[in-house]
Amino acid sequence: MSYLDDFLVRAALAGIGVALAAGPLGCFVVWRRMAYIGDATAHAAILGVALALALSISVSAGIMVVCLLMATAVSGMSGRGLSGDALLGVMAHGTLAFGLVGVSFLQGNRIDLNSYLFGDILAVSPTDLGVIWGGVLIILGLLWWRWSALLTSTMSEDLAFAAGINPRREQFVLTVALALVVAVAIKVVGALLIAALLIIPAATARSLARSPETMAVLAALIGAASALGGLGAAFAFDTPTGPTIVSLAAVFFTVSAMTRLVWGVRGT
Template sequence: MTFLDSFLLRAALAGVGVALAAAPMGCFVVWRRMAYFGDATAHAAILGVALSLALSVPIFAGALVVALLMAVTVSTLSGRGYSMDTLLGVLAHSALAFGLVAVSFLEGVRLDLMAYLFGDILAVSRMDLAVIWAGAALVLALLWWRWAPLLTATLNPEIAHAAGIDPRREQLVLTVSLAIVVAVAIKVVGVLLIAALLIIPAAAARPFADTPERMAAMAALIGATSALGGLWLAFQLDTPAGPTIVCLAAGLFAASSIMRLLRPGRV
């Protein structure tokens, strides 16, 4: 028996890995008000799952490619005669519907669709774990490399232009990072709950962080706590692990909101 033979240990490591990747991305999603953008990218991933199974390629590769295509398409078409919310609504639900229809045409493939929609963290293998942590490391490396330009472009595009920073290039970095997070998080929380894992920890951390870096760190802590605590609750209550993780994150957000309201000196 090796260190990673326990399925609970693999599940815990997978949850922490996804939380570390999603936390800083979630902060930028909150700052840029891109919640629906993240949701659309996640919904597109189910089409990537169907294509991966049809072409016999790794699920991660198919989900990553389709999520990237969705994110790039939205970035390209936005501001060209389409409002952002309309464009995201059309593409998100269309990609999800096409993915579900494509799955129904697959023959000779045993597919647990619920596992991809809501996650199956308890079935994470050692290979899945390696992919999750490699993806998380890549996302963190990208954000570490571009943190200052990304932050400047997020706060004020005009100042970014004056400083020689191209906001569209930084948007592309965010797009790639978001697609990677979506691809690695499918196994943990599924395509329907990825956006929640992105947004809720960041939103819970926001009232108590006085710097962007601290907010990202607190979001990572809240995300990891949600993953580990959600797994424990799912084991104790015999509930689905992915939704339970998101429920705990929502509870932490509610607690942080109440604490903010009760904080002395609040204006």
């Protein structure tokens, strides 16, 4: 019997994989203040699920296409006389609503909507695991390839132009990576919690790191610890796995923030 036959092993590997991709990518989401974009892209995933099931194509492919279109549209339309927050709100909630309505029309399909909204990491199959890790490797490859350019354009667009870097191109790279991480993470934490897994580990690592690279590594480790710890806690206390993972990540953030506050008070 293969070790992948154990659903807990598959769940652990899926959680670790998503954390390794979401941690470094979440750092750029935090640095660039892209939290709302990440949230809007995640909400669009439900529309991708509905379209994929209606067209009888891969759910991951449907999510990827819709999320990529969503992130590209938001990136392209922002700054053109439209309020960024209002635009993100309309598109995030609009695509989520259209997705939920679309799913309701799929009478011939038995759909566990909660698994897409809140994740169902315990139901990850070997095929799902292959898709997740394939996406993770692509995301890490993109970040490794474009790390210096992404970091420069994040610090200053003027500095990026002076270095011969096109900030719009780097924004598109982040858009592709963001869409891909949503597609692979939906099984783990669900569409409503993906943005939290991107932001919370990165925000926690920010107060602990002394360099961008250290922050990215710490964010990945914190995300992995949240995934494994949350998986164990959910199994022990019979709680929803996706929300438990995010809850543990929030606990790590709270402990980090309180520790920093205490040391700050002592230092004065």
